[in-house]
Amino acid sequence: MPTHVPEAFLIGTDDKILYRGAIDNAFASPGKPRAQTTEHYLKQAINEVIAGRHPTRPQIRAIGCIFEPWQKGEDGKSLSLLEPVTYAKHISPILDANCVSCHRSGQVAPFVLNDFTSAKRKARTIVRVCSDGFMPPWNAEIGYGSFIGQRFITQRQIAALTDWVKGGRQQGDVSERGLAPVFPDTKEWPLGQPDLVLTLPEPFLVPADGADIYRHFVLPARTTEDKALVAIDFRPGAAEVVHHVIINHDKTGKARALDRKDKLQGYDPHSRSARRKLSNIWGIDVIESIAGWAPGQLPFQLPEGVAQKLPAGGDLVIEVHYHPNGQAQADQSQVALYFAKKPIKHYAISFVAGTEKIKIPANEADYRRHVWVEIPTDLTIYDVVPHMHLLGQEFIVEATLPNGEKVPLNWIKHWDFRWQDIYSFAKPIRLPAGSRIDVWASYDNTSANHFNPNNPPQPVSNGWATTDEMMLVSFTALLDNPKKENKLWSEVIKCYMRSGVEKIK
């Protein structure tokens, strides 16, 4: 077993270890690199073996972090640590890195997990929610598309949590507890001074309890010329109840009109009248989503040289999902905008794929839709935003390149309306002309679906209210040739026309 990380092993064809230990002498001790690497132990050993000799130095002590050994559990499957698992040494780093961004005082999660007593009290629930994938919240399948800020916990970390519970939730040696994680000062914007900050004009009152609230707030940008938006950040006013946020922009003035009609600040984006006003004849939103935000998330940034256009006089429309937490709160959130410092040649646009042909019979457990859009011009996509309502079960987005290669874009195995995200790719995805994007969605309209708004289940068809259904995915894209945007949109319309007619895969 290795003693340190890294430690190299050179193994012969007879499975015997020929050399083990340091790769070279780049480090004098952990954290102390030498000015020059003078010895290349592994390389020398390999050369000697190739020359048919035994290495002259079969072992050199490795320098690095101490290797933490794991063994197979009693069931032969799960991994467990050899030493007793303690909060101080093993559990606090897991919670600090994956949970405490939300589970600390003043944040959205219902209890804190940043001290021994709280973690100990919740230990069994922690194991359960981590094993069944509910926490940390991240709906996309890990490994199917790779995204900025993706949250996941590994099987080894879950094994350590399980062992900790089994071993009696020991605190261990408190001096082994690492430094508490540092979170950005909530009074400072991590990206520096924004070019424009928009604030909810008045506090919005969130009652102590009741159903979750979804609200659109319309914030006029009051810009007199088109702006090139390169980054966007969000700061919740009442962080305890702001569950997540989608930031849109509206150049049509329709959101503003809806806001004027509603007596309270903003309006309900899921009301039938709002959806009707906000959708074009294809059912596609006239307001464009530009960024998303959830607690602990990094600010949204486009790659160098790329921007989204914020037309002069347009409005920012902020969709906030509030989750009442037992105490009445007043929220006055803020959005920060950053504009390009240099002239922008190309603006990113957004396009969609989806269908309106949805008719789900009551008690249908696995109703499916499949649509696709042909890509008529070379483009790069930056993010993917799947959308369904309460009956949605599974959503898969996959691209096929002209050479037949499949590119996984997004897979939501267990759709949860409450945790919708804008998934920004870790590396932008290149789709040459002749590629195609396929989208599969499935819906469960039985009472086994505990999000089903109807009891007993009722037939549900396409529509704007949360109790209707939708199938839509949108992308932010940069076209190599912006003049081809119309060609792309005519493919989008074809997608909407043909869907529901063709056979479903």
Ligand code: HEC
């Ligand atoms: C992005 C914010 C966020 C992160 C990160 C996060 N949680 Fe949560 N957690 C929440 C919210 C919000 C709830 C309340 C449930 C809801 O709104 O869906 C919650 C609820 C819970 C619950 C209660 C579930 C129940 O059934 O009562 C547990 C336990 C929990 N989280 C553990 C964790 C653990 C362990 C981690 C890290 C591995 C984690 N959470 C990471 C936001 C978060």
